[in-house]
Amino acid sequence: MAHNASSLDKIDSFHNWKHGLLEQIDAYRHWLSETQMASEDMLNRLVRASEALQKDELTIAFVGEFSRGKTELINALLLSDFQQRILPSKAGRTTMCPTELFYDRVRDTSYLRLLPIESRRLNLTISEMKEKVDLWNEFSIENDHPETMAAVLQKVAEVVSVEESEARALGFSGSSLERDPVNPEKVLIPRWRHAELSFKHPLLEQGLRILDTPGLNALGSEPELTVSMIPNAQAVVFMLSADAGVTASDMQMWTDHIAKT
Ligand SMILES: Nc1nc2c(ncn2[C@@H]2O[C@H](COP(=O)(O)OP(=O)(O)OP(=O)(O)O)[C@@H](O)[C@H]2O)c(=O)[nH]1
Numbered sequence: 001m002a003h004n005a006s007s008l009d010k011i012d013s014f015h016n017w018k019h020g021l022l023e024q025i026d027a028y029r030h031w032l033s034e035t036q037m038a039s040e041d042m043l044n045r046l047v048r049a050s051e052a053l054q055k056d057e058l059t060i061a062f063v064g065e066f067s068r069g070k071t072e073l074i075n076a077l078l079l080s081d082f083q084q085r086i087l088p089s090k091a092g093r094t095t096m097c098p099t100e101l102f103y104d105r106v107r108d109t110s111y112l113r114l115l116p117i118e119s120r121r122l123n124l125t126i127s128e129m130k131e132k133v134d135l136w137n138e139f140s141i142e143n144d145h146p147e148t149m150a151a152v153l154q155k156v157a158e159v160v161s162v163e164e165s166e167a168r169a170l171g172f173s174g175s176s177l178e179r180d181p182v183n184p185e186k187v188l189i190p191r192w193r194h195a196e197l198s199f200k201h202p203l204l205e206q207g208l209r210i211l212d213t214p215g216l217n218a219l220g221s222e223p224e225l226t227v228s229m230i231p232n233a234q235a236v237v238f239m240l241s242a243d244a245g246v247t248a249s250d251m252q253m254w255t256d257h258i259a260k261t
């Protein structure tokens, strides 16, 4: 596979730097402890710093109004070897649930894991739900079969038709609700609340993590995104459309959810 050499080089040098730093922290900690120069608290802090570096991942979050090309850019950056779109991207609202792309180095396998939208009724955060394997629906992914992979990944764009009261009970507010064109007394809501895509790719294997977010109103209805996931990312890419420029809704999303974080 031909991958973008310069981004690979940068991630490589980041990893070399990280390993060098880890060695120095560990050497310093051993020296402090042998010479009894440090308090217990200081040694614990050094252990925590070294643990944080070891599991360190580099997260880039893609944010912006719907149809600004977030998913298309991720397809182009990571998945361009496949000669076809892997993540669903089309005009109008497409990505319906926040989607994390990474490689599960512990399980060493590719999969798509989806958290049903009904899980909003449980009083648990997404991070807490990540520990509860039974709550997720998992589908295996075959890296060598782009067509079947793209078909599985269509799930992140799935919607379900529900009564408006049901949508409100699940935390969707009136303005973000889209009428079901087939059944106008009902509304369409995302079928899934969150997606985790573990995918064997050289950049993801080295700890790159990508967060693709849905446009319109997603940030408002999933507070964990704005409270922790986006602020914890090392970089946020805020996408605008070149032909529309900065619209009022782009600006509102920026000021309400991004500028503050
Ligand atoms: N002309 C042009 N079209 C683009 C560009 N990037 C994306 N598109 C098209 O714009 C449409 C929307 O792209 P998406 O990647 O689905 O947009 P998104 O921001 O992920 O949208 P949501 O998932 O709904 O939040 C698709 O039809 C893309 O092919 C671009 O740079 N130029």
Ligand SMILES: [Mg+2]
Binding pocket: 070, 071, 072, 088, 089, 094, 095, 212, 213, 214
């Ligand atoms: Mg998208």
